[in-house]
Amino acid sequence: MRKFNSSILVILSVLIILFVVMRLFMIPPTFGEFGWYRGESVREIANQSHKFADTYRCFECHIKEYAYWEVGGHSTVECESCHGALKAHTINPEEYKGYGEFLSPNTYPSIQAFCLSCHSESTSKPESFPQVKVSHTKYWNCTTCHNPHYPEVER
Ligand code: HEC
Ligand code: HEC
Ligand code: HEC
Ligand code: HEC
DSSP: OHHHHHHHHHHHHHHHHHHHHHHHHHSOTTBTSSSSSBHHHHHHHHTSOOOOOOHHHHHTTOHHHHHHHHHSTTTTSOHHHHHOOOHHHHHOTTTSOSOSSTTSGGGSSSHHHHHHHHHBOOTTSOTTSOOBOGGGOSSSOHHHHOBTTBOSOOO
16 A cells, blocks of 8 residues: 555656656747736737728728718728738739638629618517518619619619
């Protein structure tokens, strides 16, 4: 019985020493600088470049879309909520064309799918939010009747 106990003690102390040594090598140097995480990660995230421009930047070159958008039913939806992060585009529109960005209409199978991603009828949405059944339009593109930058139908 005594023998058994002491061999367990030896194994335990070896494990503890191994743990302490491995811990020394495996914990990143800045861990715990601010809290229970790698301090360096804060600086890494802070150093990332901005991907979004700002809606007022679009005005410089897309005055027509902006002028409609500003007074229309989509004025609460930022340009980049529909067209994706476009900072690179505002700096160099020739190289970064402004379509194909994540979220942009071109990344959906159709304009219908794009509009319905926000407007399809659902009981989970507030009643005041404008919603349509998919059957609202079967054969027509949403943009045949609605200007995306001024969506209310003019009659
Ligand atoms: C410095 C001028 C400039 C700024 C600022 C700018 N754009 Fe553009 N944009 C252009 C030009 C030029 C084109 C046409 C590119 C081409 O097709 O060669 C374009 C094209 C686009 C297109 C694609 C049009 C198409 O034919 O499908 C979209 C969408 C777009 N811009 C959205 C935006 C948004 C949103 C912003 C603000 C975040 C913005 N742009 C800011 C100059 C600009
Ligand atoms: C609710 C979503 C939505 C918002 C918000 C939005 N757009 Fe668009 N935009 C679209 C769609 C959809 C198209 C494509 C229209 C088509 O293909 O018929 C488009 C097309 C464009 C085009 C290409 C030219 C054209 O008329 O086809 C430009 C440029 C553009 N948008 C700029 C902007 C700018 C600038 C803003 C903000 C002031 C903005 N958009 C806000 C959905 C949006
Ligand atoms: C990113 C989400 C989003 C997308 C995509 C989007 N919308 Fe909207 N739409 C909104 C919001 C938000 C409102 C404003 C709701 C409010 O004011 O209560 C709105 C309002 C509207 C209205 C009511 C305008 C009014 O005041 O009478 C129509 C019509 C509309 N959208 C059509 C479209 C069409 C067509 C498309 C596709 C080209 C589209 N929307 C794409 C979010 C979106
Ligand atoms: C044939 C023309 C036409 C097409 C195509 C069309 N709409 Fe409409 N839409 C209308 C008209 C007209 C109204 C206004 C109805 C009213 O005021 O009673 C409207 C109203 C809306 C509204 C506001 C509903 C509300 O509760 O205020 C939304 C959102 C909307 N449409 C989204 C879409 C979407 C998304 C598509 C594509 C899937 C689309 N529409 C295609 C004609 C059209």
